[in-house]
Amino acid sequence: xxxxxxxxxxxxxxxxxxxxxxxxxxxxxxxxxxxxxxxxxxxxxxxxxxxxxxxxxxxxxxxxxxxxxxxxxxxxxxxxxxxxxxxxxxxxxxxxxx
Numbered sequence: 001x002x003x004x005x006x007x008x009x010x011x012x013x014x015x016x017x018x019x020x021x022x023x024x025x026x027x028x029x030x031x032x033x034x035x036x037x038x039x040x041x042x043x044x045x046x047x048x049x050x051x052x053x054x055x056x057x058x059x060x061x062x063x064x065x066x067x068x069x070x071x072x073x074x075x076x077x078x079x080x081x082x083x084x085x086x087x088x089x090x091x092x093x094x095x096x097x098x
Contacts, residue, residue, distance in 0.1 A: 008049030009042070017042045020065075041065065 006014060017038040024034035046060050076084075 006039075006049075010050045013042050013046060013050065 009017075017035075020041050021034045021038035024037055025031065029037065041064050044064050045062060047058055
């Protein structure tokens with residue numbers, strides 16, 4: 001099997017890679033890089049191409065997909081998060097002593 005051949009992957013794995021790739025492209029990653037990251041994610045989750053045969057399957061871990069959504073663009077900057085924490089602390093302190 002030549003390098004880059006996707007023949008041993010199931011249709012589900014191919015769809016999954018395509019979907020992941022689209023997500024990366026929306027975030028501004030180049031087509032080539034998005035494709036390579038997508039297949040790396042599929043490989044990490046399912047352990048590479050799935051071979052047929054009863055009892056040869058392994059459970060898939062979706063940890064990398066979960067992490068990807070959180071890791072990217074944070075909705076709040078660290079400075080505003082810090083400011084919010086300080087404000088909350090001040091409010092709780094005032095209410096306790098007031």
